[in-house]
Amino acid sequence: MTIKKGNLISFSGGNQGQWIVRSMKTLSGNAIEPVSRIEITKESQLPADAKWTFNAFISNLRYTTRKEKTELDQGSKPLGIESNNYAALIPIKKSDEWWKMTQDERRKIFEEDSRHIALSLDYLPFISRQLHHCRDLGEHFDFLTWFEFSSAHEDKFDALVQMLRETKEWDYVIGEIDIRLHRS
Amino acid sequence: MTIKKGNLISFSGGNQGQWIVRSMKTLSGNAIEPVSRIEITKESQLPADAKWTFNAFISNLRYTTRKEKTELDQGSKPLGIESNNYAALIPIKKSDEWWKMTQDERRKIFEEDSRHIALSLDYLPFISRQLHHCRDLGEHFDFLTWFEFSSAHEDKFDALVQMLRETKEWDYVIGEIDIRLHRS
Numbered sequence: 520m521t522i523k524k525g526n527l528i529s530f531s532g533g534n535q536g537q538w539i540v541r542s543m544k545t546l547s548g549n550a551i552e553p554v555s556r557i558e559i560t561k562e563s564q565l566p567a568d569a570k571w572t573f574n575a576f577i578s579n580l581r582y583t584t585r586k587e588k589t590e591l592d593q594g595s596k597p598l599g600i601e602s603n604n605y606a607a608l609i610p611i612k613k614s615d616e617w618w619k620m621t622q623d624e625r626r627k628i629f630e631e632d633s634r635h636i637a638l639s640l641d642y643l644p645f646i647s648r649q650l651h652h653c654r655d656l657g658e659h660f661d662f663l664t665w666f667e668f669s670s671a672h673e674d675k676f677d678a679l680v681q682m683l684r685e686t687k688e689w690d691y692v693i694g695e696i697d698i699r700l701h702r703s
Numbered sequence: 704m705t706i707k708k709g710n711l712i713s714f715s716g717g718n719q720g721q722w723i724v725r726s727m728k729t730l731s732g733n734a735i736e737p738v739s740r741i742e743i744t745k746e747s748q749l750p751a752d753a754k755w756t757f758n759a760f761i762s763n764l765r766y767t768t769r770k771e772k773t774e775l776d777q778g779s780k781p782l783g784i785e786s787n788n789y790a791a792l793i794p795i796k797k798s799d800e801w802w803k804m805t806q807d808e809r810r811k812i813f814e815e816d817s818r819h820i821a822l823s824l825d826y827l828p829f830i831s832r833q834l835h836h837c838r839d840l841g842e843h844f845d846f847l848t849w850f851e852f853s854s855a856h857e858d859k860f861d862a863l864v865q866m867l868r869e870t871k872e873w874d875y876v877i878g879e880i881d882i883r884l885h886r887s
Contacts, residue, residue, distance in 0.1 A: 526841030576839045581765070584807040622810075623768040655760045655839060657710030 526576050528651060530608060530663060531558045531569035538606055538700040546684070548612055548694030557608060557700060573610060575651030575663045582629050587636050594643030603647060603667040604702050607676065610660035612694030618654070618661075633686035642679045645672040660694060670701070710760050712835060714792060714847055715742045715753035722790055722884040730868070732796055732878030741792060741884060757794060759835030759847045766813050771820050778827030787831060787851040788886050791860065794844035796878030802838070802845075817870035826863045829856040844878060854885070 532540075532551070536558030543553055552570045565572055580588065617625065629635050647667045654661035668676050680697070683689065716724075716735070720742030727737055736754040749756055764772065801809065813819050831851040838845035852860050864881070867873065 526839065578839050579802050580805050583805050585805045588805050618763050621764050621767050621769045621772050626806075652839065655710065655762050655836065 527561065527574050528576065529560050529565060529572050529574050531560065531566050531572040532556075533558065533566050533569040535566045535568060537703055538608075539703050541605075541699040541701055542697075543699075544697045546695040546697055547692060548696075551696060556703070557698070573653060573658060573660060573663055574656055575653035575658070576656070577649065578652045582626050583636065587630075590640060591636065591643065594640060596644065596647045598647050598649055598665075598667055600647060600667065602669050605668050605670045605673055605676075606700040606702070607664075607666045607668075607680075608698040608700065609664045609666075609680070610694070610696050610698075611662040611664060611692055612660045613691045614693045617691035628688050628691070633683075633688035635683065635686065635688060638682050638686075639679065642675055645669070645675050646679065673699075711745065711758050712760065713742075713744050713749060713756050713758050715744065715750050715756040716740070717742065717750050717752040717754050719750050719752060721887050722792075723887050725789075725883045725885055726881075727883075728881045730879040730881055731876060732880075735880060740887070741882070757837060757842060757844060757847055758840055759837035759842070760840070761833065762836045766810050767820065771814075774824060775820065775827065778824060780828065780831045782831050782833055782849075782851055784831060784851065786853050789852050789854045789857055789860075790884040790886070791848075791850045791852075791864075792882040792884065793848045793850075793864070794878070794880050794882075795846040795848060795876055796844045797875045798877045801875035812872050812875070817867075817872035819867065819870065819872060822866050822870075823863065826859055829853070829859050830863065857883075 532554035534555050536556040538557045538559070540553075540555055540557060543551075545551075554570050558566045558569070560566075583591065620628075630637070645668055649665045651663040651665065652661070653663060666676060684692075716738035718739050720740040722741045722743070724737075724739055724741060727735075729735075738754050742750045742753070744750075767775065804812075814821070829852055833849045835847040835849065836845070837847060850860060868876075
């Protein structure tokens with residue numbers, strides 16, 4: 520059963536691709552096979568040597584309010600800025616407990632308790648980002664989070680992910696692998 | 704590019720399948736090819752004669768609050784009740800304007816303005832239902848809504864869909880086909 524290719528984006532780990540792996544760190548859940556490069560593709564043609572491939576799609580906003588979106592948009596920079604020579608791919612899996620919650624319960628933990636959006640705002644000028652969804656595809660991970668930033672600002676990225684990992688939202692994260700990359 | 708089959712459900716229109724088409728009515732958007740039966744499958748093996756196939760997945764709740772879910776669960780009946788000899792498949796497509804809205808804006812129209820959940824509550828004892836999502840798969844429609852009920856209660860189903868079609872939420876519906884079926 521195939522789905523239309525245009526909507527999917529694939530991250531393939533192997534020994535080819537535009538992003539060179541600097542480090543892979545399993546923070547929770549099972550590790551994945553180490554690779555030297557990651558290829559990102561919207562084509563059905565995956566690299567022949569891939570050790571793993573994660574498929575995902577970009578979707579509509581699930582929690583963000585209009586006020587928050589306005590603030591986020593003001594600070595956000597697009598992907599693909601040449602001086603952002605570093606990137607991070609962080610696949611995330613949340614627990615069944617998270618997914619059984621209703622929208623209001625998840626929103627409360629996400630923002631009112633954990634301030635996911637509020638904490639991120641200060642970092643937008645330095646860190647470009649894109650969320651990809653994959654739980655509904657039956658993938659192991661629920662999200663593939665993607666960030667691009669300059670090597671000069673990796674300390675800021677470290678500070679951001681460290682803050683998020685200490686929030687209540689992260690009590691529901693049962694799989695997380697922090698893959699750091701640089702542009703080839 | 705294939706996705707894991709277990710998560711997908713396919714609705715194929717043709718001349719085979721467990722559901723016999725009684726009528727097909729295009730309420731907005733383009734019509735689809737008339738068919739005599741619909742096959743619902745979770746397998747990759749689709750009926751060879753299918754004139755069209757819609758793929759979708761069941762997902763987590765997107766708008767429902769805990770209070771609403773408790774009320775909904777109390778009244779809901781499962782699919783597959785033998786005396787529910789009638790069904791309806793209603794594919795729905797919403798406008799770009801809808802999808803560009805933030806979560807709070809869509810929720811307000813869905814429930815505070817349109818009372819989608821509140822209006823539906825009275826009908827739960829008579830109408831079993833399942834929502835399937837497909838926008839993120841790049842399908843033409845955004846949702847495949849599925850309902851099962853007894854032929855004795857089709858007037859109640861007509862009343863429910865008529866009420867919903869008069870709500871503000873339906874101002875954003877740009878494709879809708881009402882396919883009525885009976886169990887073979």
